Amino acid sequence: MAQGRERDEGPHSAGGSSLSVRWVQGFPKQNVHFVNDNTICYPCGNFVIFINIETKKKTVLQCSNGIVGVVATNIPYEVVAFSDRKLKPLIYIYSFPGLTRRTKLKGNVLLDYTLLSFSYCGTYLASYSSLPEFELALWNWESNIILCKKSQPGMDVNQMSFNPMNWRQLCLSSPSTVSVWTIERSNQEHYFKARLVKLPLEDGSFFNETDVVFPQSLPKDLIYGPVLPLSAIAGLVGEEAETFRPKDDLYPLLHPTMHCWTPTSDLYIGCEEGHLLVINGDTLKVTVLNKIEEESPLDRRNFISPVTLVYQKEGVLASGIDGFVYSFIIKDGSYVIEDFLEIERPVEHMMFSPNYTMLLIQTDKGSVYIYTLGEKPILNKVLDACDGNFQAIDFITPGTEHFMTLTHSGEVCVWWLEDCACVSKIYLNTPATVLACCPSSFSAAVGTESGSVYFISVYNEESPQVMHKAFLSESSVQHVVYDQRGIFLLVGTSEGKVFVINAKSSSSFQIIGFTEVAKDIVQISTVSLLETDIVEVMVLSSLLEAGRSRLEMFILPILLSQVSTTFTDERGRLKDALIHKYLYELEHTLSSAVLDFQSKQIYGFCSHVPYICSYLLPKEEHIDIYILKPYQKVQSRQYGPGILYLSSHGLLLLTIAKCGILCIRDVYTLETFARCRSHSHQGHGIQSMRISMDGQNILVNGRDDGTLVYLKWKRFGGHLANDILDYYQKLLIFLSSTMDKENDYLSRTPRVSIDLASNSEHTKRKASTDSSQDELVLTDVKKEIPWIQQKSQEAIKKEVNLFSKKRKEIKKGIKALSKTILNMMEENDKLENIAKLDQQEFGLDLEALERLHDESQEEVAKCFHIPCVVENFPMKARTAEELKELERVLQQKKIEAECLKLRKEIVEAQSGVTLVKKHHEEDDEEEEEEDKKAEYSNLPNYLLGSLSTDFGVDTSFLSSQLELHSREEKINQIILLKDIIYKVKTAFNNEFDAAYKQKEFEIARVKERNVRIREIILDLELEEAVWQPEFEDCEKPERTLVVQDEEITANKYVKPWHKAKAELLTSRETEHWLLIQGTSTRLRALMDMMGGVLEVKKEDILRMVIPQPAFMAKPDAVWTEEERKQFKDYEKKVKELNEERDKYRKSLEAELKKLQNSIQESTQAFDEHLKRLFERRVKAEMVTNQEELKINNLAFSLLLDEELSSREKFLNNYLTRKQQEKSQTSEAVRKSREDLDVYKEHYDNLLAEDKVMDRSFKKEFAEIPSHQVDILYKLFKRRPRIPKQKMHSDTTRVVPFGERPGSGKLNKDAFAQLMKAMDELDNISNMPEGLDPLVWNHFCMTRRAKLENEQKVKQKAAGLLEMAAFLRKRVEEDEKVQQEIERVFHELILLQDEKVRFQLNLTIQILLKQGQVELENFQLVLEYADAILINKNIVEDLNSVIRTQGQKKIASMMESKDVHKRIFQIEWEHKKMEMEREDLNQKAWDIQMLFFSRDRQKFLNEPNYEALISIQIGIMEQTIAVLDKTHKKNVENCKKLLKKLGKFSNQKDIANYNLSCNLREELVAVSERKDICNAMGSKLTCEKIAKERYENMMQQQKLTNISKQQAEQISILQTEVQRLRMKTFPALVQM
Secondary structure: OHHHHHHHOOOOOOOOOEEEEEEEEEOOOOOOEEOOOOEEEEEEOOEEEEEEOOOOOEEEEEOOOOOEEEEEEEOOOOEEEEEEOOOOOEEEEEEOOOOEEEEEEEOOOOOOEEEEEEOOOOOEEEEEEOOOOOEEEEEEOOOOEEEEEEEOOOOOOOEEEEEOOEEEEEEEEOOOOEEEEEEEEEOOEEEEEEEEOOOOEOOOOOOOOOOOOOOOOOOOOOOOOOOOOHHHHOOOOOHHHHOOOOHHHOOOEOOEEEEEEOOOOOEEEEEOOOOEEEEOOOOOOEEEOEEOOOOOOOOOOOOOOOOEEEEEOOEEEEEOOOOEEEEEEEEOOEEEEEEEEEOOOOEEEEEEOOOOOEEEEEEOOOOEEEEEOOOOOEEEEEEOOOOOOEEEEEEOOOOOOEEEEEEOOOEEEEEEOOOOOEEEEEEOOOOEEEEEEOOOOOEEEEEEOOOEEEEEEOOOOOOOEEEEEEEOOOOOEEEEEEOOOOOEEEEEEOOOEEEEEEOOHHHOOOEEEEEEOOOOEEEEEEEOOOOOOEEEEEEEEEEOOOOEEEEEEEEEEOOOOOOHHHHEOOOOEEOHHHHOOEEEEEOOOEEEEEEOOOOOEEEEEEOOOOEEEEEEOOOOOOOOOEEEOEEEEEEOOOOOOEEEEEOOOOOEEEEEEOOOEEEEEEOOOOOEEEEEEOOOHHHOOEEEEEEOOOOOEEEEEEOOOOEEEEEEEEEOOOHHHHHHHHHHHHHHHHHHHHHHHHHHHHHHOOOOOOOOOOHHHHHHOOOOOOOOOOOOOOOOOOOOOOHHHHHHHHHHHHHHHHOHHHHHHHHHHHHHHHHHHHHHHHHHHHOOHHHHOOHHHHOOOHHHHHHHHHHOOOOEEEOOOOOOEEEOOOOOOOOHHHHHHHHHHHHHHHHHHHHHHHHHHHHOOHHHHHHHHHHHHHOHHHHHHHHHHHHHOOOOHHHHOOOHHHHOOOOOOOOOHHHOOOHHHHHHHHHHHHHHHHHHHHHHHHHHHHHHHHHHHHHHHHHHHHHHHHHHHHHHOOOOOOOOOOOOOOOOHHHHHOOOHHHOOOOOOOOHHHHHHHHHHHHHHHHHHHHHHHHOHHHHHHHHHHOOOOOOOHHHOOOOOOOOOHHHHOOHHHOOHHHHHHHHHHHHHHHHHHHHHHHHHHHHHHHHHHHHHHHHHHHHHHHHHHHHHHHHHHHHHHHHHHHHHHHHHHHHHHHHHHHHHHHHHHHHHHHHHHHHHHHHHHHHHHHHHHHHHHHHHHHHHHHHHHHHHHHOHHHHOOOOOHHHHHHHHHHHHOOOOOOOOOOOHHHHHHOOOOOOOOHHHHHHHHHHHHHHHHHHHOOHHHOOOOOOHHHHHHHHHHHHHHHHHHHHHHHHHHHHHHHHHHHHHHHHHHHHHHHHHHHHHHHHHHHHHHHHHHHHOOOOOOOOOOOOOOOOOOOOOOOOOOOOOOOHHHHHHHHHHHHHHHHHHHHHHHHHHHHHHHHHHHHHHHHHHHHHHHHHHHHHHHHHOOOOOHHHHHHHHOOOHHHHHHHHHHHHHHHHHHHHHHHHHHHHHHHHHHHHHHHHHHHHHHHHHHHHHHHHHHHHHHHHHHHHHHHHOHHHHHHHHHHHHHHHHHHHHHHHHHHHHHHHHHHHHHHHHHHHHHHHOHHHOOO
16 A cells, blocks of 8 residues: 555656655554454554564555554454544544555544544544644544534543443543543434533542532621622633632642543543542542552552553553552452552553453553463563664665664664564663764764764674774764775764764774864765775854855875874874865755765755755865855755765765655756655654665654654666666675675674673663663773863873973962962951951942932931830832822812802802802901811811811812712722822921921030030039930931941051151151240240230139248248238138139039020920820821721722622623523524424324335235235234344453444344344245235235334334433523523622612711710611711610511501402402303304315315325426426526625615715714704703693693594494394304
8 A cells, every 4th residue: 555655656756766665663652552353553653553463464554644643443343543644634544454445534623633532333433633623523434424523622631432331422531630421412413512520639538619600608798898709809701700719729639640431331530649530420420449458568559640541340450650560459439459460661551452362561662562361371572662763773784684773762773674673682871862884894883972982793683792982072972974985984073073983893993083163063974985095074064143054075095094193183183284174165054965976066955945956166276265156956845954865876866854755866967766755744754864785775764753664666777776786796895805804803802891781681670660761880980081081181291291391480470479368368367357347348338328318218206305206207209100190180170170160150040149259258358268278178077087187188179988989989089098198298297307307406405505514514523424415326327337436446557658757747846836935935934924824714713723822831930920911811812712713613503503404494395396296196197097098998999899890791791601502502402393393203104104004904915815814914913033142151251341333233233133034934935825926925025114114113213212312401401501591690680789789888987086885786787878876775765666566567467468368369260260251152152153164075075085186286396396497587586686786785885985974074063053052042942842842732632532532433333343243143142
C-alpha cells in the first residue's frame, strides 16, 4: 500500500527511478492496541506498525496525509481507525489484514483529534477533539455519518471508553473530572446527555455542596440590607457565577488517573492520591473502597497511585511508577493488594487480548511485553525500545549490512539493515549529540554535550566497545564529520571551534589542531577525492544579527598528522596561512551548504525562500571577505529550512526539509528525479539522512516523531547507476588496504578504562523510579582537563618562563601596594568608632531633609507642666484629579441651587415675591446674619449627623441624608464629605501651627529671662537650678539627624601645619598685647587705681571689698589718733557697704521671684491653651470619625447597590439562558412528539397489514377443501424454535464481558437463524397429504411474508418503546427547565422588592445627646421621617389594647368567613346544576338534528366503493400534478416579482434614507418651534386643552345616548327572533 502511494507521489521521476519503504523502525509513544488475538498495532510517525506476537513479523500502513494522530481498533470487525494531523483532519478506517481502506470520515474539526474509541458492539466510533472545539462526536463508521456531536468548551479529556456491556454509555475522564455520557436514540436521531461525577475530597470524604445560584441558607440582615450570594458580591454576571466559589471555600478533590468498566456497568477509578473508587453506572453514586492492610506489607505497597487499570474477575490489575503490576482483589467495599508481576520499567499501559489469554504491558520507554496467562505464565518481550528518539544514524562501512543509531541519553545500537533487528547495544554515561561512522575502518565517533568524543570499535558487531575518548573542550560537540576517504575527523563545537583529528585508530586518534570559525556552525562539508592528496573543508555559519551566512574554507593535506607541529601554534590552533583559509559571505541566510567534488561551486539551501542555489567560487586568491552571488537558482518544492547531502560519489544531491519529503537530484542540473515522503511537517520533518556508499540504501530519521525509515530503490538504472557503481568499486579498492590495516589494529586493541555496561548487564539492572535510564559511572573520579585547556596551559607555562623577570617585578609592586593598604586598615582599626565612620555618614543632605519634612508633616506639641500631648493631623496634598472632581461636584451643586431658586420664583406669586423683597429691604442686618448662618449649614446638627459646623466648615452644599437615593447623589456626597474632613483637619492644623509658634515664642522668652536669672543666681551665690524648657525629640524629630558641637566629646583633629600656624598667631598676639601694655601708662594707672573701670557698677557691689588699713595688723593699744579716726571711717564705710549689699540683695531676690513668677504664669497659660487645643483635637477627631462613618455607610450602600445590580443582571442573564434552553426543550418535545406520532402511524399501518394478512389467509386458500385450510392455518401459525446460543465454558470462565454483539447485528443473526429454520418447515416433507405442490409453495411464500412482517412489527414496537421513553425524558427536561424559569422569576421579584426596599430605607446618622436611652431591640426597620421619642410604657399599653381589639375582630371575621363560605358553596352547587341542565338540553338537541351525509349513504349503497375511491384518488393526483406545475410556475413568477420588488425596495430604502435625513432636520425645526410655542403660549395651550376636553365630553354623551337607543332596538329584535323560532320549530320546545 505504501509502495503504491509512493508511485503516485513520484511525478518528478526520470528514467523510471523510484524509492520504496522497506521497513520502519519506531517505538510507541501512544497506547498499543490489539487488532485480533495475535496482532498488536501502534502509531509511529507517518505509519501504523502491526506486529504479529507469535512470528514478530511487522506490517506497515502509511498515512497519506502526514503524521498519524490517534489510533483505535475494533476487534469484532478487525478494523483500525486513525486520524491524521493536517488542518481539518480526517479519520481513516482500514480493514486488517488486507490493509484496504473501508471508509474515510470527515468532520468539522479544525486542528486535531485527541481520542478515538470503538464501541464493543455495533458500528459506532466516538471521537474527541481538544482545542478549539472540544467536541465529542459519535459516528456510524459503516455509513460514514455523524450520528450526534456535542461541544464542551474547556473540557480537556485524556481517556475515553465505551461501556463494554452497553454501547449507549461512554465515560470521559481527565485529571480533574469524570463524566458519563449517555447516548439517547429516537428512531434515527441520536443525542448526547452528559452527567458529571461528583468526586470526593482528597482524604476520601464527601463534600456537601450548596446551591450557588439560589442559596437557601443566607442570613437575613434587617439593618444593613439584603445578604446576597458570593457571586453577586464578586460582581459576576455571566456563566462563571453559577460555579463561583471563593478561595477559602475551594477544597481539593481527588485526581483521577485511569478508569475501566465492569460487567455490571460500573466504573473503577484510580486516583493520584492512591484511592480506588467505584461509580455506579446508573446513579453515578461514588464509593471509596477501603484498603485492607496486610500484616507485613511489602515495600512500595503502602502508597500506590495507579497509572493504568484493567479489569479482571474479582478486581482489577493496576500499575504504578515503581515497575510493579498489582492485583486488587475487591470484595464488599474493600480491596486487598497482591503482587502480580514485576517489570523493570514503570508501566504506562495494560490491555488484555480479546480472548483474555494474554496481557499486554507497555512501559514508559515504549517496550512491549506479553504476559501469557495459564498454568505456567510466560512473560515475553515483543518490542525492546531504545532510550528515547534517535539522535543520529549512520551506515557501518560500506553500508550494505549494518548501521548504527544514537539516542540523546548515550545509547548506541548496532542493527541489521535487512530486517532492522538489534544486534547489540552499548551505553555511554553522558548525553550524546552526534554520530559518524568512519569510512576507512569499523569504528565510529560519538560527540557529547560535555565536549568529549567517544571512539567505538564495531569490528565485532555483536560486542562494540569504546576504545578511546578525546576530551576536546567544555563546550558541546555539534558536528562530527569524516571525509570521504576516512583520513580526518572534523569536530565542530558550539563555541565555534573546528577540531581536526586523525581518523585512523592506529594513530590513537591523534588530535592535530583546531581552527576558529563563527560560533553558530550550521554544517561542515568535505571533499576528499581519490586522485588528490588534500582534503577540502567548508564550514557554514550563520550571522543572525546581520541576516547573512558565512562560508569558511580551508585545505588539509593528507600528511598533516606527520607535520602537525609546523601547521599549529603553541595552543594547538591551525595557522590560517598554511591551511589556506578563505572567507566568503552571502547576502542571505542558508540553512545548509555543500561543496561539489570539483571544488568549483557551492550548493546552498536558502532559509527563507524555497530555492536551492549554486555559487561559483572565484579562481583567483583573495584576502578579505568575498561576497558570493547566486549562479543558478532552482525551486526546491520543499517548505521550511532544509539540509543538503552529497553522496559519497558526488553524483547525487539529496535534500531534506521540514516538510518531511526527501528529494534526490542530479548534481549537475539540480532537477529532482526521485522523491519520497517518509515524514511530515507535523513532526518537524526529517532530522538527518544517510546514504550508503553504493547509493542503494537510504536511512531517513525523523526529528520529533521518533521514526527511522529505510528506503531502497525499486527501479534505478542508466548511466548514472553505472557511474555510481564504478566509483563505489574504485573507492572500495582504495580503502581496502587501509581498512584491513585498521581493522587488524582494532581487533588487537584492548578496551579503555571506561567502565561501560554490556547489553546483558544493562538488561539485568532494574530501573529506578526517579530516573529515565540506567546511567553508568566513570571509574576515574579525577576531573579531566580538556585538550584545548591542556594546550593553553602548556603555552602559558612557556610564556611564564619567558617573562619570569617582568612578572617578579609586577608581583613585587603589587605586594608593596597591598602592604600599604593593610597598614592603613590597621591604623583605621586602632581609631575610635566615630573616627572610623565615613564622612558621608555624617554629611547632611539639606534638600533631602526638607523634602522628607514636607512629605511628613505630622507634628507634636507638649505642655510644659502637665502630661498633655497634642498632635496635628498629617495631611497629604490632594491630587489634581481629586480637585477637579471636587470642582465638578461644587459646580453641579451650585447649578442645582440656582435651578431650585428659579423654580421657586416661577411658582411663587408675584405678591409674595414683593413682600419677601420688602422684608429683605427692611431687615438687611438680619439677612446678612442669616446668610452667614446659611453658608455653614441648611440643616440642624442632629440631622446633619456631625459637628463639622463648629469648625466653620461650609456644609450648605451637602444633600440631606433623607434624600440620598440615587447612586450619583451618594458619590457626590462622599466627595463633599471628604472635602469637609480635609477642611476640618486643615482648620485644626492652623490652630496647631499657631500654638506651635506660640510655644517657640514662649521658649525664646524663657531663655531671655533665664539669662537674667542666671546672673542673679550667680550674684547671690545661690545653688538653685535654672529651669530651661526645650523641645523634645518627638516635637522636632529632625533634630536627631543634626550633630551639635557640644555632642562631640573627642578633640577635633587638626593638621600639623594648621596647628603650627595657630601657635604662631597666638604668640604674635601675646607679644602685641604685652607691647601695648608696656607703652600705655594710662591703662596701667587705671588698673592699679580702679581695677580697670572708670565707674563701679551695681552688680559689683556684692563683690566689692573695702581694704583694711595696714595698722589693723597691730594691736589697738598702739594705735594713734589718726589711726583710730581712720578705723572709724573704715567701720562706717563697711557699714554703708553692708547696707548697700543688703538692699541690692533684696532687690535681686525680688527681681528673681518676679521673673520666675512671670515664667510660671506664661507657661501655665500656654498649658491651658494647649489643653483647650487638646479638647479641640478630640472634637476634630470626633467630627472626622463622624464624617468617615457617613462615608463608610454611603460606600457600603453603593457597594450593596452594585451587588444588587450584579445579582439582577445575573438573574436576567440566567433567565435568558433558561428561556433559550426552554425553547430548545420545547422544540425537542414537539419534534419528538411529531416523530412519535408519525412512527406510531407507521406501526399501526404495519400492525393492520399483519392483521389483514392473518384474516385474509382463508380467503386466499378458499379454493381448497376446508379441512386442508384448517391444517394450513395451523401450519401458518406455527413458528420454529430457535435454540439460544450458549457461550463456551472456556469463554465464560476467562472473558468477563462475554460475547458482545451489537443490537443490529444480533437482530440480523436472529432473523437469519429464523429464516434458516423456516427452510426446514418449508420442506416438502412437511406438506399435508393431498395438497397441490403449487399451493404449498404459495403457502410457504405467504408464511415467509407473514414472518417477515412480524419481525418488522417487533422492530417497530421496540423502536416505538424507545421513542416513547425518549419523549418522556424530553418532557421531564422541559418541565424541569420550566420550574427553573419560574424559580428565577420568583427570585427576580424578591430581588426587586429587596432593591426597592433598600433604596427607600436609608441609613442616616443622628446626633444624640448623651444620657438618652437607645432602643434595645434594633432589629426592626422603622420609618423615622416623622418619628419622635416617647416613653416606652405608653407604646406598650397602646399595643396591648390594640392586640385585644384585634383578637376580637379576628374572631368576628372568622365567623363571617364561615357564613360566606357556606353561601358561596350553595351558589356554586346551584350553578353546577344549571350547567348540567343546559348540557342535557344541548345533547337532546344534537340527537334531534343528527343526519346522514352523502358520503355515508354512498358507502352503504355503492357495491364497489373502493374502486370508486381509487378513481377519485387518480383524478385528485392528476389535479395535484396540474396544481403542482401551476404552483411551480407561480413560484418562478413570484421569484421574478420578488427580485423586481427587491430592486424597488432598495430604491425605496435610499429614498427613505433621504427622507429620514430631511425628517431629522424637520424634527429639529419642529422641536425648536415647539419650545418657542411652549415658552410663548402656555395660556393658549391651557385654553385649547379645556376646549378639547369639553368637545370630548359632549361627543361621549352623544354616543352614550345612541348606544342606549341601539340596545333597546336589539332587545326588541331578539324578542322577535325568539318568537319566530318557536313558531318555526314547535317540536323543539323545552320539556
